[in-house]
Amino acid sequence: MFSEPKILGFCCNWCCYGGADTAGTARMQYPPNVRVLRVMCSGRINPAMVLKAFKEGADGVFVGGCHMGDCHYDAGNYKWNRRAKLIEDLLPEFGIPKKRFRFEWISASEGEKFQKTMEEFTDTIKSLGPLHRSFPKMSNKSPMC
Amino acid sequence: MMKVAHTICPSCSVGCGVNLIIKDNEAVGTYPYKRHPLNEGKTCRKGRECFKIVMENRLKEPLLRGNGLKQSSWDAALDAVVSQIKLHPAPEVGIIISGKCTNEEYETLKKFSKNLGVENIGCHTGSVPSVDLGTATLDDVENSEFILIIGDVIKETPLLGRWIILAKENGAEIFAIDKPDETLTGVNSHQYQQVESISSIIDEIDSTVLEKLSSQSTVIISNLENGDNFEKLLTFFNQYDTKIIPVFQDCNSRGAMNILPILSDDDLSDLLEKIKVLYVVGDDPASIMIESMKNLDFIISQGCMVNETTSISDVVLPGSCWAEKTGSLTNTTGETQEISKILEPPGNALDDQNIITKIAEKMGLEL
Amino acid sequence: MESQFLLAKAKDDELAVRGECGGAVSALFKYLLDQDLVDGVLTLTRGEDIYDGIPTLVEDSEDIISTCGSLHCAPTMFGDLISKHLSDMRLAVSVKPCDAMAIKELEKRHQINENLIYKVGLNCGGSLMPITAQKMIEVFYDVDPSEVVKEEIDKGKFIIELADGTHKSIEIDELEEKGFGRRINCQRCELKIPRNADLASGNWGAEPGWTFIEVITEKGKKLLDGAKKGGYIEVKTPSEKAIIIRGKIENAMIKLAQKYQEKYLEENYPNIENWDEYWNHCIKCYACRDACSLCYCKECDLEKEFYNDEDGVVPDPLTFQGVRMSHVYFSCINCGQCEDVCPMEIPLAVIFHRMQKKYRDKTGFIPGVSEELPPLFSPEKE
Ligand SMILES: Cc1cc2nc3c(=O)[nH]c(=O)nc-3n(C[C@H](O)[C@H](O)[C@H](O)COP(=O)(O)OP(=O)(O)OC[C@H]3O[C@@H](n4cnc5c(N)ncnc54)[C@H](O)[C@@H]3O)c2cc1C
Numbered sequence: 095m096f097s098e099p100k101i102l103g104f105c106c107n108w109c110c111y112g113g114a115d116t117a118g119t120a121r122m123q124y125p126p127n128v129r130v131l132r133v134m135c136s137g138r139i140n141p142a143m144v145l146k147a148f149k150e151g152a153d154g155v156f157v158g159g160c161h162m163g164d165c166h167y168d169a170g171n172y173k174w175n176r177r178a179k180l181i182e183d184l185l186p187e188f189g190i191p192k193k194r195f196r197f198e199w200i201s202a203s204e205g206e207k208f209q210k211t212m213e214e215f216t217d218t219i220k221s222l223g224p225l226h227r228s229f230p231k232m233s234n235k236s237p238m239c
Numbered sequence: 240m241m242k243v244a245h246t247i248c249p250s251c252s253v254g255c256g257v258n259l260i261i262k263d264n265e266a267v268g269t270y271p272y273k274r275h276p277l278n279e280g281k282t283c284r285k286g287r288e289c290f291k292i293v294m295e296n297r298l299k300e301p302l303l304r305g306n307g308l309k310q311s312s313w314d315a316a317l318d319a320v321v322s323q324i325k326l327h328p329a330p331e332v333g334i335i336i337s338g339k340c341t342n343e344e345y346e347t348l349k350k351f352s353k354n355l356g357v358e359n360i361g362c363h364t365g366s367v368p369s370v371d372l373g374t375a376t377l378d379d380v381e382n383s384e385f386i387l388i389i390g391d392v393i394k395e396t397p398l399l400g401r402w403i404i405l406a407k408e409n410g411a412e413i414f415a416i417d418k419p420d421e422t423l424t425g426v427n428s429h430q431y432q433q434v435e436s437i438s439s440i441i442d443e444i445d446s447t448v449l450e451k452l453s454s455q456s457t458v459i460i461s462n463l464e465n466g467d468n469f470e471k472l473l474t475f476f477n478q479y480d481t482k483i484i485p486v487f488q489d490c491n492s493r494g495a496m497n498i499l500p501i502l503s504d505d506d507l508s509d510l511l512e513k514i515k516v517l518y519v520v521g522d523d524p525a526s527i528m529i530e531s532m533k534n535l536d537f538i539i540s541q542g543c544m545v546n547e548t549t550s551i552s553d554v555v556l557p558g559s560c561w562a563e564k565t566g567s568l569t570n571t572t573g574e575t576q577e578i579s580k581i582l583e584p585p586g587n588a589l590d591d592q593n594i595i596t597k598i599a600e601k602m603g604l605e606l
Numbered sequence: 607m608e609s610q611f612l613l614a615k616a617k618d619d620e621l622a623v624r625g626e627c628g629g630a631v632s633a634l635f636k637y638l639l640d641q642d643l644v645d646g647v648l649t650l651t652r653g654e655d656i657y658d659g660i661p662t663l664v665e666d667s668e669d670i671i672s673t674c675g676s677l678h679c680a681p682t683m684f685g686d687l688i689s690k691h692l693s694d695m696r697l698a699v700s701v702k703p704c705d706a707m708a709i710k711e712l713e714k715r716h717q718i719n720e721n722l723i724y725k726v727g728l729n730c731g732g733s734l735m736p737i738t739a740q741k742m743i744e745v746f747y748d749v750d751p752s753e754v755v756k757e758e759i760d761k762g763k764f765i766i767e768l769a770d771g772t773h774k775s776i777e778i779d780e781l782e783e784k785g786f787g788r789r790i791n792c793q794r795c796e797l798k799i800p801r802n803a804d805l806a807s808g809n810w811g812a813e814p815g816w817t818f819i820e821v822i823t824e825k826g827k828k829l830l831d832g833a834k835k836g837g838y839i840e841v842k843t844p845s846e847k848a849i850i851i852r853g854k855i856e857n858a859m860i861k862l863a864q865k866y867q868e869k870y871l872e873e874n875y876p877n878i879e880n881w882d883e884y885w886n887h888c889i890k891c892y893a894c895r896d897a898c899s900l901c902y903c904k905e906c907d908l909e910k911e912f913y914n915d916e917d918g919v920v921p922d923p924l925t926f927q928g929v930r931m932s933h934v935y936f937s938c939i940n941c942g943q944c945e946d947v948c949p950m951e952i953p954l955a956v957i958f959h960r961m962q963k964k965y966r967d968k969t970g971f972i973p974g975v976s977e978e979l980p981p982l983f984s985p986e987k988e
Pocket residue numbers: 624625626627628629630631632633649650651659673674675676677678679680681682700701702728729730731732733759807808809810817818
C-alpha cells in the first residue's frame with residue numbers, strides 16, 4: 095500500500111503560505127506528506143523548478159499563489175498562470191501524468207481552502223500511486239562469468 | 240570579413256568534417272558541415288569547440304634558451320638547432336612526432352631522419368601498437384548484424400558511436416564489454432558484460448558472443464590502457480572471420496603508423512635513454528616522462544602550443560595548427576582526407592614542413 | 607501595406623543566366639552593395655558540388671555572381687550566424703522561410719537589429735540533407751550523384767539535370783514514402799512563402815527566366831524601386847492567371863504539410879518507450895542547443911550545477927531536454943536544425959514542433975511570424 099506520497103508545495107509568501115499558516119494556527123489537519131517551500135511569489139516559479147522536483151523524487155508538485163488581482167508584485171501570478179499551462183503540456187511528454195501537478199489560488203485567510211486542496215491533492219497522488227520513472231537507465235547486464 | 244571553411248576535426252581519430260567560422264583571420268566558431276559523408280554536420284562537443292584550439296596557448300615566436308627562454312629570430316633559433324645536431328653523432332639524436340601531424344609531415348620527417356642517418360625516430364601514440372590490418376568501414380558498421388564493443392565508444396568517440404546507433408536501428412544486435420558498472424555504450428546495447436580487467440576479456444568473454452562473430456559482424460576496440468592488451472585483443476579477434484575497427488587516439492595515429500615506427504610509452508623511454516639531443520614535433524613527452532628527459536643535453540621543440548616540453552626545451556620553434564596547413568589525415572578506419580590551409584599562422588609561426596625543410600637546408604641535406 | 611505582385615529578372619546577362627530564375631535576387635544584392643546600402647550580403651556559394659552550400663559573406667558586388675542559383679540540398683540556417691557573428695553589420699540576406707522565422711524571433715529578442723538588415727525571401731518547398739540526397743540519387747535515379755549539375759523540385763517531382771543536359775525526375779511523394787526526399791521537418795513546414803521577409807521570391811507563378819516577387823514590406827518595395835531605377839532589374843506585371851496558379855500551389859503545399867504534420871506528430875509519433883530509448887542515446891553534447899537560434903543565452907541553465915546529474919551515464923531527460931524545452935518550445939520554428947546536428951539521431955524537432963503546435967492552438971502564437979513575443983513573456987494581466 096502506497097501511503098506516504100512525497101508532495102512538494104511551492105507557496106507564495108504573501109497569500110498561499112499565509113493560508114497554510116492560517117490552517118496551522120487553526121489546527122486544521124492537512125496531510126503531513128506535503129512539504130511546503132516558501133517562495134516570494136508564484137511568479138518566481140519556473141517550469142524547470144517543477145521538473146527538478148519530479149526528478150528529485152516528488153510524486154506530486156503543488157504551486158499556490160495569490161488570487162488574480164491580489165499578487166503582491168502585481169502580475170506575478172498572471173505570469174505563473176501562463177507557465178503552469180506549459181508544464182501541463184510538458185509533463186506527459188516525459189511520462190508524468192499532468193494530474194501529478196496542481197496549482198491553485200489561495201489567500202492568506204483561506205486556511206480551509208488550503209487544507210481541502212492539500213487533502214484532495216494527496217488523495218489524487220495516492221490513487222495514482224508512486225511515480226515510477228524509467229530513469230536512470232540501467233544496462234541489461236550479463237552475469238559475471 | 241567573415242568566411243566559413245571546411246576542415247576536419249583534429250580532436251579524435253574519427254575524422255569528422257567541421258566548418259570553421261573565420262573572422263579577420265581568427266577562428267570564432269564552427270558551423271555544421273552537412274555535406275561531409277562521415278558525420279553529416281553532426282559533431283560532439285569537442286568537434287564543435289575545435290575552433291578554440293586555434294587560439295589556445297599559441298607559440299608565436301621562436302624561443303632560445305639563454306637566461307631562461309627568450310624570443311629570438313628564426314635564423315638564430317635554427318642555427319642553434321643545426322649546431323647542436325651537428326655536434327652529436329646520429330645515434331645520439333632522437334626525433335619524435337605526435338599522432339596529430341599530417342601524413343606529409345611524417346613523410347618529410349622520415350626523409351629528414353633518413354638523410355641524417357637518425358634511426359631513433361618514431362611516432363608516440365601512447366597505448367596503441369602499430370597495426371597493419373584492413374579495418375571495417377563505417378558502412379560495414381551500419382550494415383553489421385552483430386557488433387561487439389570493447390570500451391565506451393559512444394561516449395568517447397560519439398560520431399563513431401552514431402554508426403552503432405544507426406546499425407541498431409537497422410536491426411543489429413549490440414554487445415558491449417567494459418569495466419565500469421554502467422557505461423553509455425552499455426546502456427545502449429542489448430547486453431552489457433562487466434569485466435574485472437581488460438586483460439581478462441579473452442578468458443571471461445561469453446562464449447555465445449564468439450559464436451556470433453561472422454563476416455557480418457564488427458568488433459570495435461577502444462579505450463585501452465595499455466598496448467599489450469590492444470595487441471592481444473587484435474590477435475584474438477583476428478582469428479575470427481569478423482571485421483575489426485581499432486579506435487586510435489589521435490587524428491592521424493593511423494596515418495603515422497603507415498609511415499613511421501610507432502613508439503609505446505616504454506619504447507619512448509628506451510629511446511630517450513639512448514640519445515642526447517631530442518627533436519620533438521607536435522608532441523609533449525615531458526607531460527608523461529619528464530624524469531627520462533633529465534639526461535638530455537639539448538631539446539628542440541617544434542609545435543603550435545605551449546606545453547610542458549616547450550618549457551624545458553632549449554629551442555622552441557613555433558609551428559602551425561591543423562587549420563593552418565595543407566595536407567592529409569588518415570582516420571581510424573583508414574580513410575585519408577585532405578585538409579587545406581584556411582588560416583594564417585599567428586605571429587612568426589611557420590608551416591611545420593617548412594620548418595623541417597629549413598633545418599635540412601641549413602644542415603646541407605637534400606630533402 | 608497592400609501586397610503587390612510582380613515578375614522580375616536581372617538586367618545583367620550573366621546574373622540572368624546564372625541565377626535560378628532570372629537572377630533578380632542576385633541583382634538586388636548587387637544593387638545594395640554598389641549603392642553602399644549594405645556592408646555585406648549573406649548567401650550561399652556552391653562548394654565542392656551541388657550538395658555543398660557554404661554560407662558566404664559577400665562584400666564586393668563583383669563576387670555576387672558566384673552565389674547565384676538555389677541549392678536545395680543545403681539546409682543551412684542564417685539566424686544564429688547573424689546574431690552571433692554579424693550583428694553589427696548592415697546586411698542583406700537571402701532567406702528561406704525558416705531563416706526568416708529565426709531572424710524574426712531574434713529581432714524580437716534584440717539579438718538582431720531589424721533596421722540593419724534586408725531580408726530577401728525565397729519561397730521554399732523544402733530542402734534535403736546532402737548525404738540523403740546523394741544516396742537517393744544513386745539508388746532511385748541510378749545516377750552517380752557527382753554527375754548531377756542541377757536539381758530542383760517542381761510540380762511534385764524532384765528533378766535532376768546531368769552534364770549532358772538530360773533530366774530525370776521522380777515523384778517526391780514516392781521518395782519520401784521510402785524515407786528519402788525532403789527533411790522530415792520540411793515536410794511538415796507550413797510557411798512556404800516567407801511573408802515574414804521584406805520580399806518573397808520564387809518560381810511559382812513565374813514565366814521561364816523570371817522570378818515572381820511578392821512585395822511584403824515598405825523596405826522591400828523601396829529596394830525593388832531603387833534597383834529598377836538603377837537599371838539592375840527589369841520588372842513586369844504577372845497575369846491574373848499566374849497569381850491564381852501561385853496561390854493554388856501554395857495552398858496545395860500547405861495542405862500537404864498539414865497532412866505530414868498529422869503523420870509525424872500524431873500517427874507515427876514515438877510513444878513514451880520510444881522516447882525513453884531515444885533519450886538514452888543522449889551524450890549531452892549541447893549540439894541541439896547550439897544549433898537552435900532561440901537558444902541564445904550567454905549563460906545556459908543546462909550547464910548549471912543545479913540540473914547536473916552527478917553520476918548518471920545519461921542526462922535525465924526531464925531536467926535536460928525538459929528544461930531546454932520549457933525555455934523555448936513555444937517559440938520553436940520547426941527549422942529542424944537541432945535534429946540535423948544531433949549526433950545521436952534523436953528526432954528532436956518532432957517533439958518541439960508537436961509541443962509548439964499545442965501552444966499555437968491555445969494562444970494563436972505563430973513563431974517567426976507573429977509580431978509579438980510569445981504571450982508567455984507578456985507583462986500584462988491576462
Ligand atoms: C531550398 C530552396 C527551395 C525553394 N523552393 C521553392 C519553391 O518550392 N517554390 C518557389 O516558388 N520557389 C522556391 N525557391 C526559390 C527559387 O528557387 C529561387 O531562389 C527564387 O525564385 C529566386 O530566383 P533568382 O533567380 O532571383 O535567384 P538567384 O539570383 O539565383 O539568387 C538566389 C539566392 O539564394 C541563395 N540561396 C541558394 N540556396 C539557398 C539556401 N538553401 N538557403 C538560403 N539561401 C540560398 C543564393 O546564394 C542566392 O543568393 C526555393 C529556393 C531554395 C533555396
